[in-house]
Amino acid sequence: MPVTKITERLSVMGQPAVEDFRDLKAQGFATVVNARPDHEDQAQPGTHAEEQAAHDAGLSYVYIPVTTPTITQADVRAFQKAVNEAQGPVVAHCKSGTRALMLHAIGEALDGRMRTDDVVAFGRDHGFDIVAAANWLTKDAARRPVVEAFFDAHTSSVQYVVSDPATNKCAIIDGVLDFDEKSGATATRNADAILAYISDRKLSVEWILDTHPHADHFSAASYLKQRTGAPTAIGERVVDVQRLWKVIYNWPELATDGSQWDRLFAHGDTFKVGSIDAKVMFSPGHTLASVTYVIGDAAFVHDTVFMPDGGTARADFPGADPRMLWHSIQAILELPEDTRLFTGHDYQPNGRAPRWESTIAAQKQANPHLAGITEEAFVALRTKRDRTLPMPKLILHALQVNVRAGRLPEPEANGKRYLKFPLDALDGAAW
Ligand SMILES: N[C@@H](CCC(=O)N[C@@H](CS)C(=O)NCC(=O)O)C(=O)O
């Protein structure tokens, strides 16, 4: 069971047997990272058996399954997080240890602690061929735009800063305003992390975008506008969503003309992020107003398709329609095969680390809601699954804020803000 020490905190190794886990604990490791998808070969224990063995041996366990051609920045960040947050030394494995070392080396290079030119020699010095890591970095550097994701574990949402390295201009997509429904507290932790990134990189914000009026969290658009002065925008069909919820909330004062945003995009509208061309596609189905932003080679598809192992978004909210969602997804799948797709949620199937980036090719090949499925079969499976899903816990909280571009309700005479809930207005009670 050879283990190769890389740093004080990190070692890598080939596939251990479950019996080896106690020995790893005895060697002083605190955490095992498994970077290997299940079912690569017969002899492999698999994540459930490894997690159990780690637990029995008193080790923490993190599952970050990757294959060499499909490593994404999310995997690299998840790997760094596992190493940084471990209570002691970490041993990471895949089949041979190569992928584990690649995740480390890519992270070091992305954060400026290693040069791309030194990656191959670094691997060789430890007995590994990680040319693929150097190639990953070269390809990443050539990409426009730069996409940085911010995962909010409370709502499983992915927020993005999309920037143009040539001009340092950027757009923020789907910022989250924190809300704790038990105490009623709001906070700006997510949005402030985004603003800190923007200020560190000396970016200037051109757009504050939402892909749709979210049903599971508050939008930070209004707060971000206050802090940056940049214009807010959303798809123009948000006015239909406003009309729908105006009735549900019995809210005569709600303006339903979209005037709460600085710009309402029509299907096919174009705009720029710095020097990069961006285009708006309507993608209704999950909500009436959903849009996809295609910025350079990156498409922000939010709640249409999730990661290939996560299927698709639900289509049972007021104004939602599974058939419409199917057609929206088909239009997205007509984008070039290597378009990078960035999703808006990741619910971490099988407890894997969060991921958010895929490609058209990967969706077509591996998403069980899409690959080899007809429209009728999709509508049937979506409808069946949606019947089993409880309403998002914040849907009634969120819509009254999000149909006003993330503005909280105006304070009452005592200076406090209040939310209002209709009773017995939605189906989908989970008793
Ligand atoms: N448990 C989450 C569920 C949120 C939810 O329903 N998310 C939507 C996107 S806004 C979805 O498509 N979920 C798909 C699924 O849960 O399978 C909550 O209560 O907030």
Ligand SMILES: [Fe+2]
């Ligand atoms: Fe959503």
